[in-house]
Amino acid sequence: MGLHLTTDMFVQQLVNALIIGSFYALIALGYSMVYGIIKLLNFAHGDLFMFGAFIGYTVLAKLTGTGSSLLGILIAFLIAMLVTGFLGMGIERMAYRPLLKAPRLSILITAVGMSLFLENGVMAAYGAKPYIMPVTLPTAAFSFLGTKITYSQIGIIVLSALLMVALQLFIHKTIYGKAMRAIAIDQTACSLVGINVKKVISLTFFVGSALAAAAGMMNATYYGNITFMMGFIFGLKAFTAAVIGGIGNIQGAVLGGLTLGVLETFGTLVIGSEWKDVFAFLILILLLVLKPTGILGEKVTERM
């Protein structure tokens, strides 16, 4: 099938790639932060993305009828981030903390169990049918290089960028951020100098989960519908993004997310949508085999 990449199509695809890439990046940040600090691959992280979307939906459904939709979306957005953040903290406290000293296999399996629990818990509470978001984003658009771009699309990209900048500032400018980075380097030394390691780990889960919820909520309002399984594939892809950037590396997660977004969007044009997921997983496997540390990753030694 012949395919010519015209300018308008290229721009349209680039916008799509940026949006998808931002979602991947926001989720990948959580994977990377948690991995950086306790070397845990949190399988349930993709489901927090889904959970955030469901909380957002629930709040919006309660709010509908109270007029201004943008304000409503903002309130739902914040509540979703907050609730999911606390859920993330709770998961760490209940399921992961008792196993931090246990063999690696145990905690990985627990994370798989947690993922199943979240997916099917939401299904039990809401049912398996897709939910339609009660509000839709404004579709007002402007023309740019021959294609239509909506203000909502720009809004999502800007909001994602803001969140990423805020995280960057938090990690580098605040005492908690510094503690996080210190714990990632040497946990024992940190507890010796009086850092409350448990509290900082908790906080890491809160921030990572809240970011995933933000992505979930934006994804839900942008595409308009949510299901209990939406976090599974998305979480896997975001993990791929984290690995592309170098897991444990914050800038790497952002770079990896955007890279995957672009590769996938343009790759789909060439190889056909049915191979889209295979394409993403092949990138993951090839990268792990050829350069396991990712684009920005440093050499990480195995924790024994």
Add this chain to the structure above:
Amino acid sequence: MEKVVEKTLNQSTSRGLPGINRKLLYVGFLIIAMLLPFFSGPYWLDVGFLAVFYVVLGLGLNIVVGYAGLLDLGYSAFFAVGAYTTGILMTQFHMNFWITMLLGGLLALIVGVIVGAPTLRLRSDYLAIVTLGFGEIVRISAKNFSFTGGASGIYGILSPFPKPQMVNGIMINNLSYCYWLILLLAIITMIASKRLTQSRMGRSWAYIREDEDAAEAMGINRTRSKLAAYAIGAMFGGLAGSVFAIKMTAIAPESFNFMQSVMILLAVILGGVGRISGVVIGAVLVIIIPELLRDLDKVMHMGINFDQYRFLIFGIALIFLMIFRPQGIVPDKEVEE
């Protein structure tokens, strides 16, 4: 957890019942299992097939997870390789089932080596996600390619067994023969697992599980050792997949999804990682419990469709087992000491 497993492996001969009584018990179980087609009726025979089928898959995965300590989340891909090998060769090329079964096991072994060789050098948690990705690649490819029959799969896989006949008023048909075949495969897998743990290879796995670096220092080639575990586990999956194909008479990609891999993993963990008897009990429970849930509400009249909560219950079980009982639910005196 590894310590516990190690301990049980070493002491498996001196545990619980005196040796001779235990042997009698096993023989008793085996006789009952062999006679199942004569008294179960088709439904419980179908469930029995699935349970024994899961015993084979569980033992195969146990070599990877329990013996070598590697988390494989894409194990269903190997049983897909076996099932599709038999399905395609029998329907397209009219090959003899037994040859396709051997080829299925062999192909799964080769695929195991191809996937394992480059990835087993990685950290164990990376391996988990790579195997998950591999499982999805196999499933999606089976869905997309036309030689695998696309999404509705392959149908019309003919039974290689004698025509159905009545024996003392009991119908002996394809399902009965498939059941006996998978039972035979389960026994072979059990003996092989037992032999493996006592072999040089088995001991090298135990060292790797305990301390990879120390094992390497002792002169164990850890990548080769892990690869052996991965490939042998894959082969059993492939053999079981071939039997699955003739039992189902039709196969579709949806049989080999991530949830299937999780169920097999749960079977291994529920009874007790690394222990043959534990895996057998775990596999049987993983299949029987959902079947009991099937009609639970008709007894309890609570208006709850329990079947819906299957994976919710499985998820909770995984978390609780890891936190409170990593050695599995099968009681074991020595372990508690």
Add this chain to the structure above:
Amino acid sequence: MLKVLRNVSVIAALASMVTLTACGNSNTATNTTGGSNGSSGNSGGDILVGLQFPLSGNEAKMGEDMKQAAELAADEINAAGGVNGKKLKLVAQDDASDPQTATAAANKLVSQGVTAVVGGYSSGATIPATGVYHQNGIPMVVTAANSQKISDQKFPEIFMINGTTVHQADIATDYMVNKVHGKKIAIIHDNSGYAKDLAEKTKADVEKAGGQVVVFDAVNPDESDFSALISKLKQAQPDATYWTAYYKAGGAFIKQFKQQGVSGVIGVGDGSNDKTLIQIAGKDAAEGTFITTSPTAEFLPEGKKFIDEYKAKYNAEPGPYSALEYDGVKVLADAIKRAGSTDQKAIVEALKKTDLKTLSSQVSFNEEGTLKKSNFIVLQVKDGNFAALK
């Protein structure tokens, strides 16, 4: 401390296993005594009819709708004196839309001694189940599942009352090529067995009818971003685009299709025949979308009576396959009546000679056990609702 917790959890786990097993046992016991009578099949004067569809998992609602419709049909038949003086008794088993669960469900029905089976929703689960029924000589009327592969197995006991993909591809091609006068046609599926089958059949039909298939592609139904594909479509400028997959992704697809202003009309297959499609797409975007579908009750001449009775009984709207399941029970009852007994061979022979006016169509079977005459219709979205096309 940990040890105590461990012991407690072990005891709890074991206790729950024991309870479960006990429940299960008592339950099977009641089933065997109440449900069937050894291998002969039918307890007392009742005719035991098995139902098989998903009652758990993603498609549970479809199964529930079908179950209620089957009960409605059986109640009507029983109220009118039953079949040959015997009452129909239904037993439903869950196949969870999963092949492995489906054979267990099928074997459970065989164990319960059913005379025949009515049902089958997803083709992937129905195909292996028909193998079980065939081996046991049990006739089955397949109601919702409609993959050609079911009849390709050439099992004489299996009859399909839903039109197959061949029937639907005919209607869709006729609409796009002859009614819309489309030359460039795009076809999109999601790689699920059914959608891909329909897409391939439609492609062949369109090419035979002189049309050109400019885009033939698949999406991943678990995702909601189809922008790459839509850009491809936009460039190909199709006169008509046909979506053969399901409503959830279909709604999102239509929404993005309209947002980016792809040329030509858009239509969907019967997997998308659900009002949620319009909700997800949005009323404006969905307007004008055509739907090829097996007949749902509200567009059938005698559908109104069925809907009223269904609503009165269950206080809910019938689902998209309710009418077919209702018909399925009626077709089976008619065959048992003409067979004059519950002998399964006689019932199969009687089913072959079926010529019955049902809600959805005049049902009669060809050699392959599929409908002689297609019962598919074309609908269109009007003012946020499905409406018959003139």
